[in-house]
Amino acid sequence: MNAEGFGQHLDNLRPALKEYGKFVVERITSYLKSNITPQEYNQLFKVPPSARVKDTASAVEKVARKKYQDPVGQMTDVIGSRFVVLMQADLEIIEKSVLNCNAWTARKDRTPLFEIEENPEVFEYQSIHFIVKLNEELKINDLTIPRDTPCEIQIRTLMQHAYAEFVHDRVYKGEKKIPSNVRRLVARAMAMLETTDEIFTEAAAELASLNLDIDAWHSEATAIYLAHCGSITSKVSTEESRLFYETFHFLLSAANKNDVRALFSAYASKIIELxxxxxxxxxPIVVPLLWLLKNHDQETAAKWWLGKYRNDLETVAAVLGIGLIGK
Known part of the structure; x- marks a missing residue:
């Protein structure tokens, strides 16, 4: 089949191929919705998942340029779908969704980590590419998509997407030779974007660790408090409680929870009186607060942000026999 014949073939199949692209996006997003929480799903995509069928003129030009003898079998990117996530750590769940679909057979076409390892000095177009081919003939709305029809799936971070959008048409598809200084600038940009991706991933991991610590402290303090005091009647808000743990997270990271529990037990009767x-x-924040004032009294007082509870802070210190400076 020559290039012009392939163009006609593509036009005839276009309605079915559009439905195939939608099918691929729907299967992947359905898998994700079944395997992560609604909140995680809503935070996952920074560009809506999409699918497209290659423009006929572009497809014909590529067949001629590549000298494909069997364009139907050789051109694997006639249908393409794209998934753009925020960070590198988010790529894995999309990959799993591609590999765990029984409607197609998936083959990884590009692997950025392997390419970087093989050519560490080259900063290239680094989306993850899969080629999936239908295991069986697919019928959608009276349209038929033949078995083995390929679809290219691109998975990339938002930084990779920004790079690709700039570079794809201006550098790799341009007719003119790109000057070496421009190529160096593009390489520098890719290096910076890769570093930014890594920093975002590291920051997200730190935040996740912080959230786990905060949740753990909240649960522990609540259990200790209820065991000794019976009920929680305070109007301290959820936001105020969370800010307390965020403010004193570093100091509390050194606390032994058995020591915290023993300290509160020793003063529980006085707390009940107050x-x-x-x-x-x-x-329950009074539980870790006792430990903070016992071990870091002046620093706790200096970082105290809830002015309306300043008197309570000073009372807790007094219970421990501690005088706060500059009260």
């Missing part, structure tokens, strides 16, 4: 509906003594 318990009133609107003060800190009626909320």
């Amino acid at each position: 318990k009133e509906e609107q003060n800190i003594f009626s909320h």
